[in-house]
Amino acid sequence: MSARNPDTKAEILRIGKQFIQFYGYNAFSYADIARELNVKNAAVHYHFRGKEDLLMALIDNYIENYQLLAKQLQHSKITAIGKLEKFIEPYSCLCESDSICIIGSIASDYNTLPESVKAKISALIDLVMGMVEQTLAEGKKHGELHFSETARTQALLIMTNLAAGVQLARISGKKDYTIIRKALIKQLKG
Amino acid sequence: MSARNPDTKAEILRIGKQFIQFYGYNAFSYADIARELNVKNAAVHYHFRGKEDLLMALIDNYIENYQLLAKQLQHSKITAIGKLEKFIEPYSCLCESDSICIIGSIASDYNTLPESVKAKISALIDLVMGMVEQTLAEGKKHGELHFSETARTQALLIMTNLAAGVQLARISGKKDYTIIRKALIKQLKG
DNA sequence: CAAAAAACTTACTTATTAGTAAGTAACTCT
DNA sequence: AGAGTTACTTACTAATAAGTAAGTTTTTTG
Numbered sequence: 001m002s003a004r005n006p007d008t009k010a011e012i013l014r015i016g017k018q019f020i021q022f023y024g025y026n027a028f029s030y031a032d033i034a035r036e037l038n039v040k041n042a043a044v045h046y047h048f049r050g051k052e053d054l055l056m057a058l059i060d061n062y063i064e065n066y067q068l069l070a071k072q073l074q075h076s077k078i079t080a081i082g083k084l085e086k087f088i089e090p091y092s093c094l095c096e097s098d099s100i101c102i103i104g105s106i107a108s109d110y111n112t113l114p115e116s117v118k119a120k121i122s123a124l125i126d127l128v129m130g131m132v133e134q135t136l137a138e139g140k141k142h143g144e145l146h147f148s149e150t151a152r153t154q155a156l157l158i159m160t161n162l163a164a165g166v167q168l169a170r171i172s173g174k175k176d177y178t179i180i181r182k183a184l185i186k187q188l189k190g
Numbered sequence: 191m192s193a194r195n196p197d198t199k200a201e202i203l204r205i206g207k208q209f210i211q212f213y214g215y216n217a218f219s220y221a222d223i224a225r226e227l228n229v230k231n232a233a234v235h236y237h238f239r240g241k242e243d244l245l246m247a248l249i250d251n252y253i254e255n256y257q258l259l260a261k262q263l264q265h266s267k268i269t270a271i272g273k274l275e276k277f278i279e280p281y282s283c284l285c286e287s288d289s290i291c292i293i294g295s296i297a298s299d300y301n302t303l304p305e306s307v308k309a310k311i312s313a314l315i316d317l318v319m320g321m322v323e324q325t326l327a328e329g330k331k332h333g334e335l336h337f338s339e340t341a342r343t344q345a346l347l348i349m350t351n352l353a354a355g356v357q358l359a360r361i362s363g364k365k366d367y368t369i370i371r372k373a374l375i376k377q378l379k380g
Numbered sequence: 381c382a383a384a385a386a387a388c389t390t391a392c393t394t395a396t397t398a399g400t401a402a403g404t405a406a407c408t409c410t
Numbered sequence: 411a412g413a414g415t416t417a418c419t420t421a422c423t424a425a426t427a428a429g430t431a432a433g434t435t436t437t438t439t440g
Contacts, residue, residue, distance in 0.1 A: 008417075024298045026216040029397060043418055045399065100298060107357035108214045108290060108298035118361070125362050153373050156366055157351055160358060164350035167297035171308070172315050176346055183343050198387075219427055233388055235429065 009047045011037055013061065016054050021099035025055065025109040052114055059120045062102065066127050080139025081189065087132055088181060091162045095169045095177045104163045129155055146190030158184055199237045201227055203251065206244050211289035215245065215299040242304055249310045252292065256317050270329025271379065277322055278371060281352045285359045285367045294353045319345055336380030348374055
């Protein structure tokens with residue numbers, strides 16, 4: 001009867017990510033994922049023992065993708081602004097689908113998570129913040145970007161604008177996100 | 191046996207607020223509140239028919255408090271920076287207790303909420319944003335504050351910095367929140 | 381002081397959740 | 411072709427969740 005599907009594991013990750021970004025980590029169940037994929041909930045447990053294993057795998061994915069991006073940007077000739085766009089674009093996409101970034105979503109449920117997840121999400125943040133900081137520092141050094149704070153502080157300001165920007169957009173409208181995004185870029189260009 | 195307590199309703203609101211800020215809206219139950227207050231879960235249902243009624247009451251509280259603050263600030267002689275501190279201080283307090291602001295918390299669970307709650311949280315945001323915007327505009331007019339964006343845009347930037355700042359602090363440490371807060375004030379003072 | 385209202389508890393029900401043990405079908409490798 | 415492995419389903423359990431109806435006690439009020 002049921003066609004065997006070699007992609008179920010990847011599909012579970014895709015749907016899980018979508019649910020976290022759209023509903024929040026504590027607002028969906030394995031049954032929800034199963035329903036979406038037309039499998040039984042035991043199938044989800046087969047691929048990921050529990051919800052936190054799924055979350056761990058998801059964060060691992062993010063870390064891998066950002067590490068890949070880091071390598072791609074390493075020796076590329078694109079401008080600092082161009083690099084920054086690579087960090088901003090995902091937020092713009094999230095905004096379009098009334099979703100929020102996984103870090104912001106997890107931050108809300110942070111105190112319900114096991115230490116293993118907390119450590120991994122912390123590692124993801126360090127990775128992304130480090131990349132943004134470095135991009136800002138380079139851009140400033142080359143006279144392309146302008147800001148008065150340290151690169152680290154400026155990275156904190158920008159990323160919090162984006163993260164809360166998509167959250168706010170959900171409630172008060174996408175226009176607010178756009179205002180924030182444009183203001184950020186304008187200020188950096190000086 | 192059980193002492194009748196005239197404050198139970200207020201206590202439920204207090205604990206509910208605390209739980210939303212610490213664990214997230216979809217991560218606690220009426221049973222959790224009941225346990226904390228040493229009553230039965232039916233007692234919680236007696237005061238608030240359901241979880242969304244509790245949330246509605248909580249948001250109403252916030253709206254009342256901000257309206258009160260608006261009146262207090264209206265004709266007071268404190269500086270614009272002093273007024274802004276009134277908006278910043280609650281975030282600093284939240285950060286101290288590893289909690290996040292209720293708007294950020296609700297933003298994560300936004301797509302699981304009924305329209306009634308969505309409308310009310312939107313009204314709260316409009317109220318707060320309006321107050322911050324006005325404070326910024328006045329401060330700029332009097333030469334006390336310095337920023338290049340419109341007051342509305344600057345208000346968006348500041349509030350998103352604060353909201354995501356406390357979220358980030360939970361994961362990567364309170365120091366990051368402090369960096370953000372100090373940078374904001376420094377920039378506004380010009 | 382009697383009646384009514386307020387603030388609960390007791391004792392349920394129904395639905396959802398996470399999770400598991402055992403079985404089955406299909407594919408893979410030798 | 412047969413043995414093992416993968417990817418599931420069936421069929422449960424135990425715990426938690428929201429919610430409610432009916433009864434009890436305490437306080438207020440006419």
